[in-house]
Amino acid sequence: MEEKYLNDRLFFPATLRNRNSIADVLKNYIPDNGVLLEIASGSGEHAVFFQDLFPSIIWQTSDPEETHRKSIISWIDHQELSSKMPEPLALDVQKSPWPITNELSSLIKGIICINLIHISPWSCTKALFEESKRYLKKNQFLMIYGPFFRKHKTTSQSNLNFDQSLKLQNREWGIRHLEMVNEIGLNNGFVVDNLIDMPSNNLSVIYRLI
Numbered sequence: 321m322e323e324k325y326l327n328d329r330l331f332f333p334a335t336l337r338n339r340n341s342i343a344d345v346l347k348n349y350i351p352d353n354g355v356l357l358e359i360a361s362g363s364g365e366h367a368v369f370f371q372d373l374f375p376s377i378i379w380q381t382s383d384p385e386e387t388h389r390k391s392i393i394s395w396i397d398h399q400e401l402s403s404k405m406p407e408p409l410a411l412d413v414q415k416s417p418w419p420i421t422n423e424l425s426s427l428i429k430g431i432i433c434i435n436l437i438h439i440s441p442w443s444c445t446k447a448l449f450e451e452s453k454r455y456l457k458k459n460q461f462l463m464i465y466g467p468f469f470r471k472h473k474t475t476s477q478s479n480l481n482f483d484q485s486l487k488l489q490n491r492e493w494g495i496r497h498l499e500m501v502n503e504i505g506l507n508n509g510f511v512v513d514n515l516i517d518m519p520s521n522n523l524s525v526i527y528r529l530i
């Protein structure tokens with residue numbers, strides 16, 4: 321066990337609240353084998369939880385922040401999953417090409433991105449689709465989870481407040497419009513395969529590469 325990382329575990333409280341409902345969606349998309357690539361893994365709490373729940377696959381984490389990658393390693397060690405889970409990739413969606421070897425690329429069956437696109441510039445959403453399509457094969461999925469604005473749907477007051485608070489932190493951040501994200505997806509060869517309403521006014525959107 322890597323002693324040096326044992327105390328680096330971060331705790332993102334939202335992960336405890338949303339992990340079961342996300343797992344309920346994910347279970348329908350878990351392949352028999354291969355790798356699921358997680359973009360923006362954050363603390364790593366989701367990763368170890370999903371790896372435990374879905375032993376048929378290998379959960380490959382990533383995050384551009386070193387403190388987050390240390391936390392992920394620490395969580396992997398803490399949960400005694402280091403023989404199964406690889407170390408996180410230093411992956412920034414906007415830095416092309418992603419640090420993915422040909423071997424890893426051949427094993428990837430799907431990509432998951434939880435709570436990134438509203439806490440990053442719009443260019444990150446574009447990059448997410450542009451790069452994901454390089455590593456996914458036809459019919460494989462990109463799942464995006466988070467809050468969205470939707471045409472013809474009333475936005476909850478909590479999401480309106482959340483959007484304001486995001487923009488105050490960084491004016492390039494903010495809740496995205498689902499229809500605009502779908503358009504970026506379509507421009508990159510992705511169609512919406514499924515749209516699932518999640519607790520606390522979030523959505524899981526499953527895009528498929530066609």
Ligand SMILES: C[S@@+](CC[C@H](N)C(=O)[O-])C[C@H]1O[C@@H](n2cnc3c(N)ncnc32)[C@H](O)[C@@H]1O
Binds near residue numbers: 361434
């Ligand atoms: C709100 S946290 C979500 C973390 C985790 N997915 C969760 O739900 O707890 C946003 C994460 O996005 C990562 N992030 C920010 N900009 C990024 C980028 N350009 N590419 C990839 N990840 C990024 C941050 O380092 C952070 O870990």
